[in-house]
Amino acid sequence: MYNIIKSLSKISQVGITMVVTIGLCFFIGKWLDEKLGTNIIFLAIFTLLGIGAGFRNVYILIMKDYKEEEKRERQQRDLDYKNVKK
16 A cells, blocks of 8 residues: 555656646746747747756656665665575
8 A cells, every 4th residue: 555655646746846847937938928028939948948847857756766766676685685695
């Protein structure tokens, strides 16, 4: 049960990270366009930046989790190896 809850929390963290990052950049671009009187130049630029930043943040989250899982597996293998050796 704990693993299911942990997995669901990771999935929602990824989704929230993407939505917040892209949404924030979208509204910054829209605000700049309104203030400067441009069409959709800043909206497009900041939306693309938001998409890139969102994917970067998701990549960092996934790699952090992957490295932690790899470390746990390595420690478990070392413990199993020491127990077999005795």
